[in-house]
Amino acid sequence: MPTLMLRFKEKTVGKYHLKKGEALTIGRMENNDVVIENLAVSGRHAKIDSMDDGFLLTDLKSKNGSFVNKQLVSSHWLKHGDAIDIGKHTLVFAYEEGEPRPDDAPAVGMDQTMVMDTAKHREMMAKSPAKMEPQMPEKEEPIGVLSFLAGGEGEVELSKKLARIGKKLSSDIVVRGLMVGQTAATISKRPNGYYLSYVEGISKPNVNGETVKKSVMLKEFDVIEIGSVKMQFVYK
Amino acid sequence: MVIVESAGVTDVGRKRKGNEDALLLDDDLRLYVVADGMGGHQAGEVASSLVVETIRDYMKRFKEDGDMEALADYHEIFSKEANQLLSCIHMANQRVHQASYSKEMYRGMGSTVSAVYFSHETLMAANVGDSPIYLVHDGSIDLLSVPHTVMAEQTALDPEGAKRLGGQFRHMLTRAIGIEETVEADICEIECFRGDILVISSDGLSDKVSPEEILGVVNKERPDRACRLLVDLANERGGDDNVTVIVLKIQKVRHEKGGIIGLISRIGQGLSNFPLKKYLYKKERSCDADSDA
Numbered sequence: 001m002p003t004l005m006l007r008f009k010e011k012t013v014g015k016y017h018l019k020k021g022e023a024l025t026i027g028r029m030e031n032n033d034v035v036i037e038n039l040a041v042s043g044r045h046a047k048i049d050s051m052d053d054g055f056l057l058t059d060l061k062s063k064n065g066s067f068v069n070k071q072l073v074s075s076h077w078l079k080h081g082d083a084i085d086i087g088k089h090t091l092v093f094a095y096e097e098g099e100p101r102p103d104d105a106p107a108v109g110m111d112q113t114m115v116m117d118t119a120k121h122r123e124m125m126a127k128s129p130a131k132m133e134p135q136m137p138e139k140e141e142p143i144g145v146l147s148f149l150a151g152g153e154g155e156v157e158l159s160k161k162l163a164r165i166g167k168k169l170s171s172d173i174v175v176r177g178l179m180v181g182q183t184a185a186t187i188s189k190r191p192n193g194y195y196l197s198y199v200e201g202i203s204k205p206n207v208n209g210e211t212v213k214k215s216v217m218l219k220e221f222d223v224i225e226i227g228s229v230k231m232q233f234v235y236k
Numbered sequence: 237m238v239i240v241e242s243a244g245v246t247d248v249g250r251k252r253k254g255n256e257d258a259l260l261l262d263d264d265l266r267l268y269v270v271a272d273g274m275g276g277h278q279a280g281e282v283a284s285s286l287v288v289e290t291i292r293d294y295m296k297r298f299k300e301d302g303d304m305e306a307l308a309d310y311h312e313i314f315s316k317e318a319n320q321l322l323s324c325i326h327m328a329n330q331r332v333h334q335a336s337y338s339k340e341m342y343r344g345m346g347s348t349v350s351a352v353y354f355s356h357e358t359l360m361a362a363n364v365g366d367s368p369i370y371l372v373h374d375g376s377i378d379l380l381s382v383p384h385t386v387m388a389e390q391t392a393l394d395p396e397g398a399k400r401l402g403g404q405f406r407h408m409l410t411r412a413i414g415i416e417e418t419v420e421a422d423i424c425e426i427e428c429f430r431g432d433i434l435v436i437s438s439d440g441l442s443d444k445v446s447p448e449e450i451l452g453v454v455n456k457e458r459p460d461r462a463c464r465l466l467v468d469l470a471n472e473r474g475g476d477d478n479v480t481v482i483v484l485k486i487q488k489v490r491h492e493k494g495g496i497i498g499l500i501s502r503i504g505q506g507l508s509n510f511p512l513k514k515y516l517y518k519k520e521r522s523c524d525a526d527s528d529a
Contacts, residue, residue: 028473072395113274113407115346115415121375160313188426191382197427200491214429
């Protein structure tokens with residue numbers, strides 16, 4: 001398996017072994033695998049993941065950045081001989097002699113769509129949950145909540161992809177009123193947020209005092225009025 | 237009830253020998269699907285057409301048999317129709333996965349899938365992989381699909397840094413149909429309005445033509461001509477990959493209402509431009525104010 005040589009001012013000050021299926025973290029804080037005590041280095045500066053046969057360096061939004069062969073990178077597949085500059089230190093990535101090197105393996109066919117080996121990826125995460133999870137892209141999305149200001153009590157979590165508001169008893173939020181439609185409005189969860197849409201009935205929904213004729217994206221603290229109900233949209 | 241004008245085109249492009257994309261336009265089922273297959277020796281074509289056929293077959297069965305059997309994994313957070321669409325995608329995954337072990341040359345094949353389905357009142361957009369589903373509403377274009385690529389996930393972590401990522405990340409998927417025994421699709425269910433336009437495509441289009449350019453074309457042209465123009469544009473810019481586009485224009489949305497309330501609200505809607513409605517509305521509001529007090 002490849003190694004990382006930590007060098008500072010022409011001297012080797014450390015040697016680390018990378019293992020298949022294991023992640024390695026680099027930073028100033030003591031809980032990193034490679035600790036570099038230097039103020040130019042962020043607490044959690046970068047990480048190296050083992051993916052398929054290769055190793056992927058990812059900068060963890062460090063203050064001063066990570067450089068590979070003098071180029072600023074946010075992500076980089078490591079090749080034999082790559083020099084990673086972090087602060088004033090350099091980490092040299094090298095395969096052992098005679099070890100098979102996945103030369104450009106992950107880069108096969110730049111235009112060809114391919115799938116990451118997610119099974120391995122997951123296995124790796126399962127092995128070191130404490131290390132990996134906070135560094136993975138955020139999967140935990142905040143959940144929208146409607147809290148009643150009038151016409152009801154408590155709050156309703158928008159856990160469904162589509163919540164219905166209206167007179168129909170099967171609605172997620174039942175609103176009374178002669179002019180309120182069976183389904184007066186719906187709230188959809190879309191990739192970029194929650195959207196409130198008017199559906200039917202004479203009484204149209206109202207967001208921050210503005211009548212909604214079609215649909216609007218909800219912002220936190222928006223006040224929604226439908227018939228006799230008044231609710232505030234917040235994230236939990 | 238939603239009335240849709242639909243059109244779709246798939247094109248081999250300028251560089252590839254075969255077309256690994258597949259598409260489905262079914263105005264009876266009101267189901268529209270793009271699948272972008274991958275895998276050598278025609279396996280990509282096999283995977284993408286399996287995906288499209290499976291989704292159509294199962295959606296048809298759901299429609300014909302009504303509720304059919306209870307779904308094994310029914311999720312309360314989705315509507316019934318969304319659950320049906322998701323189980324079709326799961327079936328497609330299972331079929332491609334099984335087929336990939338049936339022949340040596342199919343090993344490792346997979347596909348993306350992006351599907352739009354109209355139920356009585358809403359539209360559902362579900363996807364696995366990186367084939368985009370755009371919604372054009374009130375002059376702006378938004379993604380309804382979630383791109384499952386390393387690039388997109390890195391962008392969530394570090395938007396600035398991701399811009400400097402190498403090209404290989406653009407096409408590296410974090411999930412796809414047929415690769416593993418199970419797959420999780422992203423889905424959203426929304427109201428649609430008259431004049432809304434949906435565009436489903438393979439990355440052969442989205443790599444070459446920006447969302448704003450797509451917006452410009454579909455806003456001006458009818459669906460069939462818009463598809464042709466978009467494919468031509470991708471080909472003029474190299475046509476490196478197969479190009480597939482579906483354009484759906486919402487012509488009409490009618491909500492089914494019953495009884496006297498339906499009648500009142502229909503009359504009310506007819507009168508919506510007259511002061512009477514404002515009067516009624518105001519009156520209702522003042523009643524509410526009373527009850528609040």
